[in-house]
Amino acid sequence: MKKYIYIILVSIITFSCTEDFLEESDRDKVIPKTVEDYSQLLYGEAYINDNSIASVVRYMTDDVTSKTGKKGWFGVTDKRESVAGYYNWQAEPEYNYSVGIAEDKNWGDLYHSILICNIVLDVADASDGSEAEKSQLKAEAYFVRAFDYFLLVNLFGEPYVNGAEMGVPINDLIGMEDVRFTRSTTGEVYTRIKSDLDKAIELFGKVNSKPTIFKGNLKASLLLASRVALYTKDWKSTIEYADDLLKISPTLKNLDKDYVNNEPFINRKNPEILYTYGYYYDGAFSQSATYFFTYSDEIDQLLSTDGDIRSRAFFKIVTGYYGSTSLAKSDVADETGAYGYAFRTAEAYLNRAEAYAEMKNISGCINDLNYLRANRFSKSADVSATTPEEALELARIERRTELCFEGHRWFDLRRQGCPRIEHKFMIDYKNVGMHEVYVLNENDAAYTLPLPLAVSEIETTMKNIKRPVRNHINK
C-alpha cells in the first residue's frame, strides 16, 4: 500500500505545481494595470516623437524651392523623389516621379495615436493609482488626442471657413475592430478638439505637476487652444488663451543676448519651448546631391532684414566642399536634447497679434509684434501700422518669418485664403535656368491632401478630395 501513497503524493505535488507552472512569465511584457503602465504606453505609442509627423507640408508651401548643385562622381543624384509629388501638388502625391510610392503614414500614425488615447481614457479611472496621477494621465491623453485631430483636420480636411466643410472621421474605438468610417465636418472635428483641450487644461490645472517639454502640459494646452481658436476665427478666445499662457509664461529667448553660434534654435535649453514632438530629419533638404530642395528666396529675403539674428539662428553656412547655406533651426534629438518640432511661446504673441488685428486692435497687435522683434534683432526694429489691414499683414509676415519650417506655413496659407503659389522644378543641372513650373491656383483643391492610398484602398466609400491632374507649365 505504501507505494500507492507515494504515487498519490507525487501526483498531488505535480498538480499543485501546475498553477505556478502556467503562470504567465514573459519578462518583457505586461498587461497594464497601473496608471504608470498606461502612462508609459501613452508615451511610447501615442506621443509622436520618433517619427516625422506632417513633415511633408513644408514642400507644398512658398517657403521651399528646388535647387541644383553639381554632379557627383558617380553621376546625377536626386534627393527630391520621395517628396516631389507634394512639391508639385500632384493628384496622388505619394507617387514619386520615377517609380514607387513614398507612403503617406500621417493618417495611420495619427489615428493610431488617437486609438491609444481612447484606450487610455477609457481605463484611466479604473486603473491603480492616485487621483492626481489619473488626472495627469487623462490630461495628457486629451492633449495628445486634440493635437492628433488638429493635424488630421488640417492635413486631410478642407480649409476651414465656417465649419461645414469636409473634415476627417472621428474615431471613438477602444480596441481592434474592422469597421469603416465617414468623415465628420470640420466644425464637428474642431468641437471635439476644443472639448479635449478644455478638459486637458482643466485637469492639468488641477494636478499641478512639474511640467516637462516632453509631455503634454498646461502651457502647451493653452497655446494649442489659442491656435485652434485662431484657426476657427474665434478671435476672442485666441486672445484669452494667449493671455492665460503669457501670464504664466511670458519669456522669450533673447537672441541678441543668448544666442550661441551653431546651436540649433530648437533645443532643450531654449526657455520659450513649451513642448516638443516629432523627428527632425530631412533627406530632401540635404545638399550633397545634384537636385535638392531648400528654402525659397522669399523666406531668405524676409530673414535678411538688417539686424535680424534669426537668419543666423535658423540657417547656417556650411563650409564643407558643397559650401552653401542650409537649414539649421532644429536637429536630431542627440544634438538638441529636444525633439525636432516645438510649441513655442513666441507663437502665443503671434496668435494674439493676428487676433488683435482681426479685431481692429492695432496697438495690441503692434505691441505684441514689437515685443517679439525686440527679442530677435540686434538693434531696434519696431514696426508700426496705421490701418488694421496693415497690422494684419505685418502680423502674418512676422508669423511666417518667425515660425518658418516649423509646420505652420501650409496651415496658415490654408486659413489665410489659399493663395496662388508657383514652384520651379529644376530638371537640368547643367542649365540652371531651365526648369519646369508648377502652379497651385487660388483655392485649389490641392490645398487639401487626398486620402493616403492605404486608406482609400480599404475605405472605398469614404469621400475623397478630387485633386486635379497637374502638369507643369513651361517657362
Next chain:
Amino acid sequence: MKKKLVCGYPFRKNHSKWLMTMRLCLFFMLGLMFQVSAEVTAQNALVSVNMKDASLVELLIEFQKKTDLVYFYSVEDVEGITLSEVCFENTPVKDVLSYALIDTELYYEMKHNTVVLKKNKKLKIFKEQKKDEFLLKGIVTDNTGEPLPGVSVFIMNKFKGVATDINGKFEIKVKKGYKLLFTFVGMKGQTIVVKNQKTLKIVLKENKETLNDVVITGYQVIDKRELSSSVVTVNAEKLKEGGTVNVANMLQGKISGLSVLNETSTVGAAPKIRIRGISSISGNREPLWVVDGVILEAPVPLSSEELNSLDNVNLIGNAISSINPEDIDRIDVLKDASATAIYGVRAANGVIVITTKRGEIGDPKVKYSTSVTLSERPEYSQLNRMDSKERVEVSKEIQERGLAFRNNPASVAYEGLLYDYNAKRITYSEFLLKTKQLEEQNTDWFDELYRTSLSQKHGITFSGADKKVNYYFSGKYTDNNGTFKDNSLKQYNALAKVGMNLTKKLYVNVQLSASNSDKEYQHSSINPYAYAYNTSRAIASHNPDGSLSFYNQSQGAGIPLVFNIHNELEHSGKTIGRQYMSFNTSANYKLTKDIKIDGLFSYSKSTTKQEEWFDDKSYAASKLRMKPYGVEFPTYDENAPFYKTQCELPYGGLLTNNNTDNTSWTARGTVSYNKDFYDIHNVNIVVGSEMRSNHYEGLSTREYGYLPERGQNFSNIDLIKYPAHRQLIQSYPNSVTNNKTNIVSFFGIFTYAYDKRYIANFNVRADGSNRFGQDDSNKFLPVWSVSGRWNVSQEHFLEDFSWLNDLSIRASYGVQGNISSDQTPSLIVNLGSMDPNSGYYKSTLNKLPNPYLRWEKTKSYNSAMDFSILNGRISGSVDLYYKKGEDMIISKSVSPTTGSSNMDINAGNLENKGFDLTLNLVPIRTKDFSLNISMNGGKNINKVTKSGVTTDYNYSDYIDGSAVLPGYAINSFFSYKFGGLDENGLPTFKDIEEFKLGDQIFSEDGTPVLDEDGKPTYEKIALTKQEMYDKMFTYSGNRMADIVGGFSLSARYKGWSISGLFSYSLGAKMRLNDLYSNSGQYLPRPQQNMDDIFVNRWRKPGDENFTNIPVLTNNPMPVKDILGSNRDVEIAKNYWAMYNQSDLRVVSTDYLKLRNLTLKHYVSGDICKKMHVSAIDFRFEITNLFTIKDSALRGQDPQQMSFGGTGATPPTSTYTFGLNVTF
C-alpha cells in the same frame, strides 16, 4: 482523503469543468486499480517449475513453498495422478494448475489466498465428447515461401503437439476453438484459433523483423494489426543516404503524403517538410519532430512567416539537425488526426517520430562506418547565360544606338574601355585589342567560387545486450564541405543509451546525447550562386599580374566604391555554431500483469551562436564608410557632409552576434491497462499527464569597428565626430529574447478490440499553457479523435482464401484545434527602454485586445485499406483523407482610420483532400535472388474555401502567391497576360484598361454614336479593384506540387544489391528567373550578365512576329506614364516587372529524378572470418544523377523554390563510397 485531493487541485475556480472531470476520472481509476491489484497479485503469483514424472501432490507441495497460496484438496481425489512433464517459467499459478488438471476430473476454485481442488462429475462426460475433433492439415513456410521443417505445432493448454515434416507439412487433430501455437528457432511465434478450416498455410516471420509489425507513436507501441490510424514507418536501412547530413532531407520520395521542399546543396540548410498539404493559413506549417518520445524544439524561435515562406532558406537548422542519422532505428510518420491527436494542438501538421537504436541481444558488437562523398559544382552548362562575346555585343549595341545609362555605368568591361578610350588613356588600336580580349575572357565564375567538394563521415558504434542490460554507444564525426568554397559543416555527435531490467518488474532506460556543429557560410549580403549567375563573364576576377581586379560598384563620398568577390569573401563571413545536449530517462514498472506505469523525464539544452562579420577591407564596410579601403578622409570639418551625415562607420567593420539558448524539459507519467477478457475482448487504456517547459533566451548584438586582423579588436569611434555613426548605432539597438512556454497536458487513449477483428479507438488530449493574456475559458480545449479498424481477412468467411494474407479497413475522424497566440482579451504591452532625451520610459504596444478571436478547428477524416496477398508478394495500402479547417485565422488589413493596420479574424476555411498510396511488389524472392519494387505517392488538393479578406490584397500579393483566395490553393500565384511585342519591340499586356464597356451610346435623336472607325461606342465604367484584378491576371498555378512521391527498384543477388530511388513531383509551377530589374529596366550594368535568350531579341520592326524578347532599351516604362497617373487601381510599377511576372515566364516544375542509386556488397562470411571481423559491407552511391524536367526551365532547377530571383545553390550530383565494418 478526498478532501486532501481537492486541496491538491490548486486550479483557479474558473477552469473548465471538463478538465475537472478528467482529473477526477484519473484518480478514480487509479484508486480502482489499486484495489483490484491487491487481490490479483496473489493469484497471479508467478512460479517456475521443472518436474518430470512427478505426482500432482508433489507439485502442490512445490507450489506451497513458492507462493503464499494455501491449498485444500481431498487426498483421495488427487492420489494417483501423475504428470509426465511440467516445465514452466514465470507462469501464473492458475495457468499451471489448469494445465496440470487437464486430463483429470478435477477443477479448482480460488478465493483470496486459498485454492480448493474439487472433483467435477460433468467433466468426465465432457471429456468423452471427442466427436468434434477433426484432422487439420497445413504447411508452414518462411516469408520467402521456403517450407520450414521441424516447426513445433502445439495445441495450447492441451500440451499436445506435432512437428512439421521435411516439406513443412503437418497434420493434427483439433477441435473448433483450439488455439494452435507455431514456434521455430529464430522465427516469431504465431498463434491461430482453429475455426472450420481443414487446411492452413502459416508464414512465420523472422524474429528480427518484429519491429516492422508495430508502429511507435511516441506514447505507445501498437501492433500494426490493431492500428486504426494512418502511420507510415520507414526503417533505418531505407533511410540511409551517403552525402546527406540532415534526416529531413532523407525522407524525400520515401513516404507517401510527405513532401520535402526547398532543396539546396548549401551545406547545413534545413528543408521544409509538409505532410498532407498545408493545414494552416497563418500559423506554422512544419510538422512536429519527436525523438524517443520527446518533442524536439527548434534551436532558434522562427516566426511562422519565416518558416512558411517558400523563399526563405533556413541555415540555422531545424529541430532535427542535431540528430545523427546513423543512430536512427526507424521513423514513424503520423499523418491523420487519430494518430496526431495524442500530441495535442501542436500536431496539426503531422508528427514525425524517431526511435533511436538500442543494443540487440548477443555479443558486444563494434561497428565502424565511414563514407567519402564527392559533390559536383554547379556549371554554366544548360544555364543559358551569355558568354563574354555575346555580352560585349550587347554593350556594343548600347553604344552604337547611343542609349543613355540612367546613372553613369561603372568603369569596367566594355564600358570601362570606352571610358579609357574617350579619356585618351588608350589608343584606338589598344581599344580594339582589349575589346577582343574581353570577348575571349569568359571568366568561369562558377569555377572561381565553387569547387568539387570532398566530404567525409566517420562513425563508430558499440552495442550489445543480454537479458538484463542493453547498451548502445555511438560517436560520429562529419566533415561536410559545400561546393561553394566558403561553405562547410563540421559536426560531432555522441549518443549513449543504456537500458536495464533492474528487477523483473522495473525497466529503466537512460540516454545521453550530445552534438556540436560548426558551420561556415559567406556573409549574408553575398549570394554566391546569384553572383556567378548574374555577373558578366567579360569581367576578370584577377589582373594579369595576379592581383585582384576591382570594379566600381557604387558611389561613395566623392569617390566610387570598388568591389571584388574574392576580396569580399575573404574579408567577411558568417559562422553558425550549435551545441546540443539532451538527457532522457524513462522507467517502466509492471505493477501487475495488466497494469504498467511509465515515467519519463527529459532535459535538453542547446546553444546556437550565429556570428556574422566584415572587416574594413570589405565592400560592405566601404559602403558604410563611404570611402574605399585605404583612401584618406578629408580634413575634419564638423559641417562637411562626409562627417555630418555620410560616414557611418569610419574605422573597422562590423561583428553581429546572435546567441540563443534553448532549454526544455518534459516530464510525463502514464498508467496503462491492458487486459484480455474471455480470450476475445481486449481493452487497452492509457491515461497520463505531461508537463513541458521550453525556454528561449537570446541576445543579439552589433559591435562596430571590428578589426579581426588586429587580434579581433574593436576600434573606438568618436561619436561626436561621426554623428551618422551614432545614428547607425541607435537604429540597431541590442535586443534580448526571453520567452518561456509552459504546457500542462492530460491525455487518454482508449482501445477496445474484439477478437482482433474489430478495433475501436478513442484518443483525447487537452493542453493548458502559460501563454500571455489568454482567455481563461480557453485555457484547455480538448483535441480528440475516434477511429476503427476491421481486419477483414480474419473473418471466417475468408478462411479459405489462403492467398489473402491480410486485408483490413481503417477509418478515423478527429478534431484538432489551434489558437493563435494573438488571441487575447487584454491589452498587452512590451516594456521598452528609456527615452534618452526625456528620461521617460516608453512601452510599446504588443497586442491590442482581440477578444472575439476563436480557436481554429481542423476536422479530419481518413479512410484506408491495407492488403497483403500471395505471401506478401504484393502488399500495400491506400489512404483517402479529407481535412477541413474552419475558422482559420487570417490577418486582415483594416482601415488605418481604426488606429490599427492589421487584425486577426477567424475568416478562413481551408480544405485538403487527397490520397496516399503505397505499393510493394516482390516479383522474385528466392534465397539468392530477390527483386523488390516499391512505390509511393500522394496527391493533395489544397483549396481555400473561404478567405474573407479578398479585397485587401493588392497586385503584389497576387504576383508572389501570398494572396489567400477562395477557390484557389494556398501558394497559388497569378500573372499578367503578355500581349506580344509592339512595333517598337516593347512589351504589351492584355486586359489592363481600367474600365469595362457599359451600354451603347446613342445621340439624342436615337442614332448610335460612332467612333472614328465607324464602330458603335459604349459607356466606359470604371472597374473596382477586384474586377480589375480578375480581368488583368491569369491564374498561373500553385507553387506546391499536387502529386509527390517516389519509387524504388532494388535487386539482390547473394551478397550484392543494387537499388535506385526515384522521386517525382507533379503539378507545381514556378516563374523563370527575372530577365529585367523589377524596379524598372535600365540598361544592363557593365558588370551584369544576361540570359542568352537576349541574343534573339527584337532588333528591327517585324521581329515582333518572331520573338517575345523585347528590344534593348533604356526606357523604364513606368505604368503611370503609359496608362496615365489618375488610375484608381495600381496594377504594377512598370512594364518590365510585368514582363518578368507575365504568363510568358511561368513554367512547370514537374520532374522525375534519380535521387539515389546505390550498389552495395555484403562480404561473405568466409572472407570476414579470414579477416577476423564479423561483417563487412561497402557501397557506392550516386545522388541526383539525372533529372527529367521541362526544357522551358532553361537549366533552372525545378526544386529551387526561388521565385523570379536567383536563390540558393541548387542540388548537384554527389558520389559516395561507404564502408561498414563490424568487429
